[in-house]
Amino acid sequence: MFEILKASTGYFWRLKANNGETLCHSEVYTTKQSAQNGIAAVKQVAPGAPVYDRT
Template structure:
């Protein structure tokens, strides 16, 4: 089941997006962008790179929780995950990104 991108403006006035899985669970979020077009380009980059396993970077935080970053071909982080209890959870979350972007539409909430 396809997920969706939610494009929104944060309290600081920057554009951001989050990716939600088909079940409505958030599986990743972007950094802030000054321009809406830049956030839209970020969404397209996530769609393009999500299927490539080598684009994911897994890290353990200082709190012992695991997370992942999805990077574009230039090495820039384009999507970051929530915290997971262990590395296998983070890897499962990355697979959820791959499933969610397939056919995902953008819900523009700006």
């Protein structure tokens, strides 16, 4: 799930697993709408995002 949180300087989002563990988080956005747009972008790109193993 995604959650939107308030930071001292704006808003950010977290992507959490079913067990509640944070998988990743965003930068801090100046507006809540920008954070929501970030979530929408991740949802659009992530299903087809390639994985590059650079080990």
